[in-house]
Amino acid sequence: MSKHRYAGRVRSVEMSGIRKLFDAGGPDAINLGIGQPDFDTPDHIKEAAIAAIRAGKTGYTPNAGIPELREAICAKFARENGLSYRPEQILVTAGGSEALHLVMEALVDPGDRVLFTDPGFVSYAALATFAGGRPEGVSLDATLHIDVERAKEQLDGARIFVLNTPGNPTGAVESEESVRALVEYANDRGVTVVADEVYEHFVYEKKHVSAARFGEDVITVNAASKTYAMTGWRVGYLAAPEDYIPECLKVHQYAQACATSVSQYAALAAYTGDQSAVPAMREEYRARRDLLYAGLTGLGFDFPRPEGAFYMFVPMGRTLIRRAIESGVIIVPGEAFGTRAPDYARFSYATARENLSRAVGRIGALME
Template identity: 35%
Template sequence: MSSRLDQVEESATLRLADLTNELKRQGKDILSFNLGEPDFNTPSNIVEAAEKALKSGKTHYAPAAGIPELRDAIAAKLKNENKLDVPGKNVLVTPGAKQAVFYVTFSLLEEGDEAIVFDPGWVSYDACIKMSGGKTVWVKSNEDGSLPRDLSKYVNKKTKLIILNSPNNPSGAVLDTKDIRMVADLSKDHGLYVLSDEIYEKIVYDVKPVSIGSMIPDKTVTINGFSKAYAMAGWRIGYAAAPKPVFQNMLKVQQHTATSPTTFVQYGALEAINGPQDSVENMCRQFKERRDVVVKGLRDMGLQCETPLGAFYAWPKVKGSSEKWAEKFLEAGVGLTPGSAFGPHSDDHIRMSYASSMNDIKKGLERMKKCVTGA
């Protein structure tokens, strides 16, 4: 077997979700708060656009970088909403945002190069870095999700990449302009690329995320997708906007692996961008209501929990091993993800997705409270 994957663990979130589903199949009453997948159906206008594309014969290979009209629509969206002046020809449509993350690490990292990931950080960043031959340098974020002021001490001659994720998975933290500017200045000083994962940008509560690509366009790869904002997780469609040299390398990887994203799915994505946005606003309203219930419930059982400003995760602090807490909660019928999956400094947290019905959330909190308080 190839030794390339020896240091790569399987996705903890997917593994625990599979375990939870297996227990459900066995007849166990389990409420799952593992996966970061909206529980809403894809808006009907998006489904209808994909159906129309299917029926009109959009079932052949698409251009490797994506259909031109979608690439142009994404470029227009980035200009209007994110202040990024990126031409459509520098936009790569991918089979999900996760694929784009791997393309970036594989395109930029040589054997032994280092990439900075903030802890807590999404589980697949570390895996993508390792599969690309690189080394992850974990930098612990502050408890409120802000970045440490001494970030420069983690940079050396091997550092090639910094990964940002705001709003953050798993904490829900949103970086302010000061933090974004600090990373941009560090990039300028050391010639570093920045991968900005903005998949949760539309799921925010009373704040507006800042796109670092508006500050350092020549050194930023901006990644986004449709899974979260438009409830299109199973469609597997995302995109990246990159400087031309990086774009060319990413395109090569896509050409020789996925070939291109699914053709008719791209027409659904085009409708998502160009069509009405009321479904996004409605989901955000409901997520905010759920967030407030979850944070209050966690605090009522004595757990410390920052209020998430974006995404749909709560990140409560626990005493002791997060793995043991996750096992304990699972025995009580609640599926959660241990913090250890999100970085070496996060074993004192657990992640609870509130992309579930309010009824399930309230029932889950009751079961959790019994575990924590014994009452």
């Protein structure tokens, strides 16, 4: 019993099952639990931040972000996603996480239903709950993709549908057909689609398509975090129909003021500078995915090859998951991502190939 009192809606949310794993395991542990690139931020991005510090660009910035960065994000949408935005439609945030938070706070009234996939990224349910909404999971099919017909049954009367592709924890990439069908159906019924596309650049065979291409009432959430190996810099953004921006900005203004000034200059260099680090990281992730997938299917696990992000969601059974973690292979049990996949574990392959081989070897030994 704590001697202090807390708000019930915060108390009802559990601490993230992933953060707990950050420092998990002994010296011999192989940590496949963490969802962040193991690459370093490219040098030209670091240099831009150092130059910004030297030039004294260390004060508050405009609440919505420095104008150059908002423009660079518009140029990125035009170049990479075939979407046309104006800077007034962009709000720069402290990572994709803050963008998700703002959207929930600005759009969700008490009791509103907020849909996302179960299993899904850990923040959606928590942020919906903090905003007073009612989180609701949409199930996946046997291939770990959204079951479009079943999702449609839940969409009527919902306030928000969070569409995360490429998906965490599954690594699934939704097809253009599914994205289009979900967005059109949702928007026709007054449901806002929040498209979480932070892994858009890590897609191996299929093509990523932005949800905002298929409907007007779509808020895209994205970040420099994964694309440019910049998780700790805390720069993300949302892009939305213009009338959403002032409402989201209010929350951002009072809770955050602005994203870190120096990090915004770094992100500006990321979006406008040399892009070659991105495909280089993608190709390394692809090689690691192939290595880990071959290893795990070789042990007899039967699951579809993930198509994106840097995760593999593996049906291992609870006992083996527990024993793997006890033996120092740090993976995240499926319960951390919702209620529907307790027999699965998420492997992050954002780590050296050697670690992946050692992890497979250790799990194989446990199975003998």
